[in-house]
Structure formats: C-alpha cells, structure tokens
Amino acid sequence: xxxxxxxxxxxLSAVLPPRALVTDPELIAPWLVDWRRRYxxxxxxxIEPESTAQVQMVxxxxxxxxxxLVPQGGNSSMVGGATPPADASAxxxxxxxxxxxxxxxxxxxxxxAEAGVILADLHAAALAAGRRFPLTLGARGSATVGGLVSxxxxxTQVLRFGTMRGLVAGVEAVxxxxxxxxxxxxxxxxxxxxxxxxxxxxxxxxxxxxxxxxLRLVPAVAVRAVAWVALASPDEALALLRRxxxxxxxxxxxxxxxxxxxxxxxxxxxxxxxxxxxxxxxxVLVEVTADHPADDPAGLVERILATALDDALIADATIAAxxxxxxxxxxxxxxxxxxxxxxxxxxxxxxxxxxxxxxxxMVEAAAACDARFPGTRASGFGHLGDGNVHFHVRxxxxxxxxxxxxxxxPRVSAFVHDLVVAAGGSISAEHGIGQMKRxxxxxxxxxxRMGALRAIKRALDPQLLFNPGKLVSFDPPVAG
Amino acid sequence: xxxxxxxxxxxLSAVLPPRALVTDPELIAPWLVDWRRRYxxxxxxxIEPESTAQVQMVxxxxxxxxxxLVPQGGNSSMVGGATPPADASAxxxxxxxxxxxxxxxxxxxxxxAEAGVILADLHAAALAAGRRFPLTLGARGSATVGGLVSxxxxxTQVLRFGTMRGLVAGVEAVxxxxxxxxxxxxxxxxxxxxxxxxxxxxxxxxxxxxxxxxLRLVPAVAVRAVAWVALASPDEALALLRRxxxxxxxxxxxxxxxxxxxxxxxxxxxxxxxxxxxxxxxxVLVEVTADHPADDPAGLVERILATALDDALIADATIAAxxxxxxxxxxxxxxxxxxxxxxxxxxxxxxxxxxxxxxxxMVEAAAACDARFPGTRASGFGHLGDGNVHFHVRxxxxxxxxxxxxxxxPRVSAFVHDLVVAAGGSISAEHGIGQMKRxxxxxxxxxxRMGALRAIKRALDPQLLFNPGKLVSFDPPVAG
Numbered sequence: 006x007x008x009x010x011x012x013x014x015x016x017l018s019a020v021l022p023p024r025a026l027v028t029d030p031e032l033i034a035p036w037l038v039d040w041r042r043r044y045x046x047x048x049x050x051x052i053e054p055e056s057t058a059q060v061q062m063v064x065x066x067x068x069x070x071x072x073x074l075v076p077q078g079g080n081s082s083m084v085g086g087a088t089p090p091a092d093a094s095a096x097x098x099x100x101x102x103x104x105x106x107x108x109x110x111x112x113x114x115x116x117x118a119e120a121g122v123i124l125a126d127l128h129a130a131a132l133a134a135g136r137r138f139p140l141t142l143g144a145r146g147s148a149t150v151g152g153l154v155s156x157x158x159x160x161t162q163v164l165r166f167g168t169m170r171g172l173v174a175g176v177e178a179v180x181x182x183x184x185x186x187x188x189x190x191x192x193x194x195x196x197x198x199x200x201x202x203x204x205x206x207x208x209x210x211x212x213x214x215x216x217x218x219x220l221r222l223v224p225a226v227a228v229r230a231v232a233w234v235a236l237a238s239p240d241e242a243l244a245l246l247r248r249x250x251x252x253x254x255x256x257x258x259x260x261x262x263x264x265x266x267x268x269x270x271x272x273x274x275x276x277x278x279x280x281x282x283x284x285x286x287x288x289v290l291v292e293v294t295a296d297h298p299a300d301d302p303a304g305l306v307e308r309i310l311a312t313a314l315d316d317a318l319i320a321d322a323t324i325a326a327x328x329x330x331x332x333x334x335x336x337x338x339x340x341x342x343x344x345x346x347x348x349x350x351x352x353x354x355x356x357x358x359x360x361x362x363x364x365x366x367m368v369e370a371a372a373a374c375d376a377r378f379p380g381t382r383a384s385g386f387g388h389l390g391d392g393n394v395h396f397h398v399r400x401x402x403x404x405x406x407x408x409x410x411x412x413x414x415p416r417v418s419a420f421v422h423d424l425v426v427a428a429g430g431s432i433s434a435e436h437g438i439g440q441m442k443r444x445x446x447x448x449x450x451x452x453x454r455m456g457a458l459r460a461i462k463r464a465l466d467p468q469l470l471f472n473p474g475k476l477v478s479f480d481p482p483v484a485g
Numbered sequence: 486x487x488x489x490x491x492x493x494x495x496x497l498s499a500v501l502p503p504r505a506l507v508t509d510p511e512l513i514a515p516w517l518v519d520w521r522r523r524y525x526x527x528x529x530x531x532i533e534p535e536s537t538a539q540v541q542m543v544x545x546x547x548x549x550x551x552x553x554l555v556p557q558g559g560n561s562s563m564v565g566g567a568t569p570p571a572d573a574s575a576x577x578x579x580x581x582x583x584x585x586x587x588x589x590x591x592x593x594x595x596x597x598a599e600a601g602v603i604l605a606d607l608h609a610a611a612l613a614a615g616r617r618f619p620l621t622l623g624a625r626g627s628a629t630v631g632g633l634v635s636x637x638x639x640x641t642q643v644l645r646f647g648t649m650r651g652l653v654a655g656v657e658a659v660x661x662x663x664x665x666x667x668x669x670x671x672x673x674x675x676x677x678x679x680x681x682x683x684x685x686x687x688x689x690x691x692x693x694x695x696x697x698x699x700l701r702l703v704p705a706v707a708v709r710a711v712a713w714v715a716l717a718s719p720d721e722a723l724a725l726l727r728r729x730x731x732x733x734x735x736x737x738x739x740x741x742x743x744x745x746x747x748x749x750x751x752x753x754x755x756x757x758x759x760x761x762x763x764x765x766x767x768x769v770l771v772e773v774t775a776d777h778p779a780d781d782p783a784g785l786v787e788r789i790l791a792t793a794l795d796d797a798l799i800a801d802a803t804i805a806a807x808x809x810x811x812x813x814x815x816x817x818x819x820x821x822x823x824x825x826x827x828x829x830x831x832x833x834x835x836x837x838x839x840x841x842x843x844x845x846x847m848v849e850a851a852a853a854c855d856a857r858f859p860g861t862r863a864s865g866f867g868h869l870g871d872g873n874v875h876f877h878v879r880x881x882x883x884x885x886x887x888x889x890x891x892x893x894x895p896r897v898s899a900f901v902h903d904l905v906v907a908a909g910g911s912i913s914a915e916h917g918i919g920q921m922k923r924x925x926x927x928x929x930x931x932x933x934r935m936g937a938l939r940a941i942k943r944a945l946d947p948q949l950l951f952n953p954g955k956l957v958s959f960d961p962p963v964a965g
Contacts, residue, residue: 112727113841157676168674170683184933190909194648194837194873196637196687196917197926198938198956203650203683207676224731247592251704254734357674361593393674429670437676446677453664457945458678464944465937476678 006049007094013070014050020062025102027051036097039088040081040144044440046089048075050096055103057177057185057216063098064214065183073473074098076210078120078149083355084439086156086209090474100151103216111136114222115174115191120151120215127220136222139166139257143339151215157207159435161338164390165257165294166223168435169206175219176202181212181466191219204461209437210472212465224296229257230303231292231331232310235285235321239364239389242289244318246390248309249291255302258292259390260338261367266345266386270337273344280334283321289389290338292331341386342395350400350409352417358430360392367394370424374398377420378413393434396421422449438476447478486529487574493550494530500542505582507531516577519568520561520624524920526569528555530576535583537657537665537696543578544694545663553953554578556690558600558629563835564919566636566689570954580631583696591616594702595654595671600631600695607700616702619646619737623819631695637687639915641818644870645737645774646703648915649686655699656682661692661946671699684941689917690952692945704776709737710783711772711811712790715765715801719844719869722769724798726870728789729771735782738772739870740818741847746825746866750817753824757817763801769869770818772811821866822875830880830889832897838910840872847874850904854878857900858893873914876901902929918956927958 006014006028017026027033033051038044052074054060067074073095077087089095104121111134118127124138124145131138142148142160152158154176159168166172174191188202205213236242242261249256264286271277281288293302303324310322325331345351358366367385374383380401385394398417400409422432426449438446447455458477462469469479486494486508497506507513513531518524532554534540547554553575557567569575584601591614598607604618604625611618622628622640632638634656639648646652654671668682685693716722722741729736744766751757761768773782783804790802805811825831838846847865854863860881865874878897880889902912906929918926927935938957942949949959 110841113839157680159674163674170680180933180937182933182936184931184936186933186937187931190911191839192837192909192911192914193840193871194639194643194868194914195911196913196915197911197930197934198918199684199688199692199941200637200650200686201934201937204679204941206680208679212679357672359593359671360673361590388674391673429672431670431672431675431677433676434672434674435676438678450677451665451667453660453662453666454677454681456662456664457660457666457681460944461679461684461941464940 009070009072010050010096013066013072013096016066016070017052017063021054021059025053025055025059027053033097036077036080036099037089039085041083044085044088046091047093048089048095048097049093051099052096053099053102057103057179060103060179060214060216061183061185064179064181067096067470068181068183068468071468071470072096073470074214075472076100076151076155076214078152079123079144079147081144081148081152082156082439083436084441086437086439086475087152088440095473098214100149100214100216106130107217109134111222116220116222117189117217118150118220119217120149122150124148124150124153131222132225135225137225138172138220139223140169140172150218150220154206154215154218155208155210156437159391159393161260161388162257163388164259165255170203172221173202173206173218174221176205176215177217178205178213178215181468181471186213189217189219207437209439209476211462211476212471214471226294227296227298228300228302229292229294229331230306231290231325231334232306233280233323233334234289234291234310234319235281235283236287236289236319237285238287239367241318242287242389243361243364245289245313248313249293252309253293253305255294256291256390257294258290260290260387261389261394262288262338262341262386263384264288265382265384266341267337269344269348270340273347274337274340277333277337281321281323285320290334345397348399350404350406352398352414352421354396354418354421355434355436356396356421356425356430356432357391357393357434358425358428360390362428363389363392363394366424366428366430370396370421373424374417374421378417381417418445440475443476443478489550489552490530490576493546493552493576496546496550497532497543501534501539505533505535505539507533513577516557516560516579517569519565521563524565524568526571527573528569528575528577529573531579532576533579533582537583537659540583540659540694540696541663541665544659544661547576547950548661548663548948551948551950552576553950554694555952556580556631556635556694558632559603559624559627561624561628561632562636562919563916564921566917566919566955567632568920575953578694580629580694580696586610587697589614591702596700596702597669597697598630598700599697600629602630604628604630604633611702612705615705617705618652618700619703620649620652630698630700634686634695634698635688635690636917639871639873641740641868642737643868644739645735650683652701653682653686653698654701656685656695657697658685658693658695661948661951666693669697669699687917689919689956691942691956692951694951706774707776707778708780708782709772709774709811710786711770711805711814712786713760713803713814714769714771714790714799715761715763716767716769716799717765718767719847721798722767722869723841723844725769725793728793729773732789733773733785735774736771736870737774738770740770740867741869741874742768742818742821742866743864744768745862745864746821747817749824749828750820753827754817754820757813760814761801761803765800770814825877828879830884830886832878832894832901834876834898834901835914835916836876836901836905836910836912837871837873837914838905838908840870842908843869843872843874846904846908846910850876850901853904854897854901858897861897898925920955923956923958
C-alpha cells in the first residue's frame, strides 16, 4: 500500500465502520478486472460507504491524501470504465452498500434509488407498485443505478422512452471537493443556470460520484405485440419503422439483423428455429406495447404489416401468437452477441449515426470493410430505431485470434471509426469511452470538443482524482 | 467608443461586410433596453454577422481586443438577459441575420434552424411540411431559436413534449476561444463524454454563442379537445390531471387559475364571458390533441370529466364546441398577465416545485404572503402539469407604485423565494436568471452549485467575455 493510501485508510478508520474498509486481497480481487477480462488493475484498498454522508467523508479524506478514487457499481462496464489503474495508486470506491430505495411514488411516476440499487431490483420494485422502469439491458442482474446514470446507459428498449438521460429526473452526487450536489428535486422546469444533472449523466464518474437518482416510472405493459419481419434491405426496414412510428407512439423496440446473424443464432441455440420460412437478407424484430388491457397492439401491428406486404415493402411477417413465442423471438435477438462470438474472433463496435443515415451506412460500411480487409466479413445488427448498431467485422477464416486482436483489430477499428465520423456519427453510442476508446476519442474529436472536455474536468476536479485515466486524458500524464 | 471597441470595429471592418457593423446610435437604441423596460444598457457597437464563420471571426477578434459580447436574438428576455452592461464596454452581437432554415426533413421529424430564425417562422415552416414544432409562447413573433435554446424556453405547451431541452436534437455554437462546437448531428445515442449540447442549452449565452440547432418536429395536430373545468382546489386539479395522464399521452396543456384571475380577465376583455356559470374557487383549462383525424379526443375528455363529475371531484365542466370557442378559452388564459397588470402593481415570480407539491404550495404560500404582508393578495396561476406557476403578489389597494417596486417587491420576492426553496423548488422555472435573479440565485444556491457554475464559466470563458453580468457573478467584479 502506498503511503498516501495508508494515510487515507488510517484517516477513514476513525470515521467509518470497519466493514467499510476492505484490504483483504482476496475480497478485492474480483473488482480488479472488467467483466470482459480485457483490463486488469491493482488496488490495495476497497471502500464501501453506506450513506451519502460517508461518501462525502471518503471524498474529502481522499482529496486531502491525494488518493485517486475509482467509483464502482456492478463492474459491468463494456469499456473498462470501472477498472482501477495498474499502478495501485487508487482506491476503489464501491457504491454497492448504498442501495436503498428511498422512495417510490406510483402516482407521480417517480422513484428515488440510491446508487447501489441493482437494475433488476429497481424493475421489481416498480412492478410491485404497478409501474415500470423501462430501460433494460443484459447486465440487469448486476448493473447499478449509479453506473447506469454515469454511463447514460441504453439497451433494447430505448426507442420509446430514451436512454437514462430521458429517464433521470434528478441526481444527487458528491463533487470532487466533497460538497454535495443535491439535484434530487424532480422539477420539470428549472432554469437556474448550467444543468449540473445533465453534466453528471454520462460523465463516467470523472466529475462526481453519483449517490442517488430520481427515476421516471412509466405505466406497466398491459399487453404487447411482438412481430418478426423478413425484408430485403435496411432501407425497407427504415421505411417500415416510419410507418410504425406514424401509427403509434408505443413502438418500444425495432431491432434489425442480417441473414448471417440469424444463421449464427440458429446454429448456436439448440432448440431455435427460424420464425419465418422465407429466406431474406434482413430481418426485423418489432415490439409495440399498450398500457391498457383493452387496447389491441396486435391488431395495429397486423394492419401495418398487411399493408406493407401489399405494397411489397416487406417479404414476409409473423406475429408471435403467445407470450412464449414472443419470448422466443427476443431470446434469438439477445443471443446474437454470444452466437457470433462462437463463430470466431471479430472486431466489435458500438456506434451510432443519424437514424436516416443508418441504412446506407450499414450497407456501404460493410462493403468498404470487406474490400479494405480481404477475407473479413462485416455486418451490423441492433437498434435501427435509435440509429445505433453493433458493427462486427469477423476475422478471416483460420485467423490466429492472438494476432487478430493484437494487430488487426486496431486497424479495423480505426477504419470503422473513420467511416462513422464521416457519416456524422458517434464512436460510442451507448457504452461510453472508459479506457477502451480514450485514444480514439482524442484522435477523432474536434479541438473544440476535446478542449471543452478537458477544461470542464480540470475545473471541477483540479486534482484529477475522480476515475483517473477514463474518458479524458491529460498530457503529460498526471501521476496518481 | 472605448479604445478596445474601436480596435475591434477596425479589425472587423477588414473581414465583415459594412452592413454587419452598426455604430449609428439610433439604430442601436432599440437593443439597449429589455422589453419590460426595466434594464437599460449602453453599447456603441452592434455586430450583425450573417454566417457561423463570421460569428467565429467576431468572437476571435473580440477575444483579442478584450471586448465583452452580449448575444441577442429577439431581445424578449424576461430577466434582462440580453441587455448590455451600463458601462458601454461591450458590443452587442445580434444573431438576427443568421436566420436560414438550413434543412427540414418531415419524415425524420427534424429541422435545422439558424439562431436568428423567429419562432413563428419555424412554426410556419413546420406546418408547411405537415409537421409541428410544439413549443410556443407569447413572444413567438420576436423570440429566436438561439434565444430559445440559450434560455431553455418553456411556455404553455410543455406538458407533452417538454421544454426546449426536450426538443433540441443538436446544437452548433461558437465557444469563447472562437472554436466551433459542431453538435448538429442528430444522434439518438451518443456517449462521447460530457454532453456539451446539454451544457449550452440554458446557459444564457455565457458559455457559447448558439449559431444553429436541430429541432424535433412532431405530428401536426389533426383534432383537439379543449375543456374548461370548475373545481374547489388545486388538490382536485392535480387529481384530475393524473386521471387525464393515465388515460392519454396527448395531454398538451393543463393550466390552473384562481377565481380572481378569471375575474380580472373578465373585467379586462370587453367581450369575454365566463365559460362556466358555476362559481368556483379554481378553474382548469385542459387541452388534449390527436394526430389522426379519426381519433376522438373530445370523447375521451368527455368520459374523464363525466366520471369526475360523478365522483364529485369537479364542480362543473364544458368542452369547447368549436375551434372558435377553444380559441376564446385560450385567449382568456393568455390574457391573465395583461389583465392582472391592469388591476395594479404586483410582484411576479416564475417559480416551480415538484408537481405533487404544487397544490399545497399554492395554497400555503399564498396564505403565508397574505399574513406576512398585510393588505397584499397573493395567488398563482399557470402550468400545474409542469409544476410551474406564475406567483403574483398584488400590492395593497392605494399603494404608490414607485414605493412598491423600489422597497416592497424585493422583500416580497425574497420571502416568496424562501418558500420556494423550502418546497424543493426553483426560483427560475422557465425565464432564466439573467440580471434580474443573479443575486437571489447567489443567496439561495448551495456552495456546491455556485462553485460548480463559476468553475465551469471560468473554464470555458477564462476572459469572462460572453454575456458579462448574466447568470453567474464574480467577486470582485471583473472590469469589461
């Protein structure tokens, strides 16, 4: 343990309960590596405060001791955003014990959850009150409210209610000087200067430690219609999406996948079968919900699809006849990542472009990749309605995985990111920057953007102690 | 003209067309006073660039010369936010000539408007394309896109689609160093660090000069139902609002007014008559729209109101039988401010609290004011659904207006603002801070908030040249 860390641990032992200070390497070990096992850090101190006031004590003491703090929730970052630095200079600040639901008001449609509340528990609490927290994602059993807010998380149900930014009505956070930003009052109109809540959402813990949030709850789903559609191209898919959106505000998901993704899933899931017999180059999974049991989303979906068939906009379609079949459709969509991983190494990119530009991007970027890197096969799948796809470039058959990841992926990713920027897009749609995309953010951002990011970071965290090495970098590097 | 201003004018005359530089005092005069005529500034130079590139030239030259810039659109700020300082040190930077509609895509529901586009023209352009820009307010004939973005403007149609923050999909702005923040790409998911678009929205021109914005367009209104409801108290009004919101996502407005506001309007408008014969302490104007001509919002409204009558939640209600009658209802609502002004001097407050807390606040704050300042009469009216009312405290009968405004209003306003803060509310719901509320913001904000606001301002505008004296203040004051 560095002298600064020892000083911090000593100072905190006087004010925190013993169980809040963890130094046992075995207990710390699980928190030193990200869940994809790409980033390995070191830390000799894990701090687990149980209240906002304790977080303030920790932040003040760390500022005094000059110790960097790495905030952690469920440790499910996709970009190494919660992994401590390798030099063992930092302490991990876990928010997992700060996990009370402070309030839940079904009538107002608001819940106040502390940072450590797990997403699945928030879902359950909302449902128990007859409401719904609509955002969901694969890591819902471990991802926490603090991390979801700090990464402006997305997922498969963003189309109707938005990402976390659209669902957060208030933020409580401890700032780097130990002061408390109390932005929990859920005001629908508030023009008191720069919106600090918005600044903290998506800041990846580099400007403040989110300790609680007010979250919007929406009506529970009374009935839903889930359909599988076969069609010729992403252009037709976008035209179909526009028809759905013109007819209903309750389009919850509109997921697009190419023939090869479906083939991978069918090979991967032992008991899966194609929802539609028609062979088609592209497939869409669409979900429309209704809040009232008397509503008929299936009827609406059927009418739209029937007209689209008449107009030859689509090749074929089927509506899930039961909740079981709807779940089976969704299971296929949610298995794509695992199924594709099983087919061999790939370079994966979480990217977005304007929704209207996505059909062209998907086709042209795939062709450009195939031409530039002979033997690779590129394709995107995912959230067409959000302009966000996961764009995968599969290694040539017989590639050596180690060589592929070490030498080819950086070149492939730079090429893909250049195409994204040329299309006016973002190299991080929903996963954030973390450690993984810091250099690419630097390479591809305007001087105006990078200058502003750095200036804001230095202004609010002049000691650069909050989540060092994530999101923004400084040159020369700052010692911990 | 100060030497610094003369230097700036000279430098710009080499790069801008002559008409972009105005020094004629008669042409500058209209822009030196706010429309309420409360703030009077001085300026010997008015700059009217016609392109974003020209704005960048102006900002760079002003930074070089050390000249503060006061951005102006329609000059319709309610808080003196666009009035130059009195010491004649600053130049006015008018964005009115930067007024092209760069693009309008009805299918995507997006328009790209330059800062100088007037709100009414944006409304017209959207309607001509079969769409709607939903935000509207009294000053729509003069307010511009740049000002609307920079003040996060609200209005009477916020309930469904939100304030400007909910309607802005992208921002282009010139930063204080002259660099361009190009945030125009309308990405639905973008997690590349701190959200600079969100930071610029509502920053009142103190961090960047907004030059263009991408704005969301929504479906045009096919049919609407407008109803007038009489009821006993704000509690009943909130319960009624919850019933409407549970039944429909298309509740566009829910405006609450007390008996005395209605009486003032009836006395003020020569041909107006009460929509409802029933005398009641409180009244609600509710509007529900539908995007499809086949929909029946009037039927929905009628069912909800009939049930509410059966339940004795409301005393009486009527649905406008025609568009003419609907317009008449709205005219009464929109005349309240003028009508109340005609009844005598008052202290006016644009405040918000959480929606659920508003009924109690309206009743208790009015009683507290009446008790604290004998002879005054306090009441609030406005956007109950947004938790935002305009809270007026009328001077005692026979008060001398000059004495009232000079000596009583500051005490009354401080008292009202203290009540707002105690209720977890905001002293500026939709008008911003500007000059008018700067001292109150300072007095009533936590050290965390004020510290963060100042740190961000200094970080992005170290010379403190953008809209000096607005929103954040510095001590000691910075010379222009």
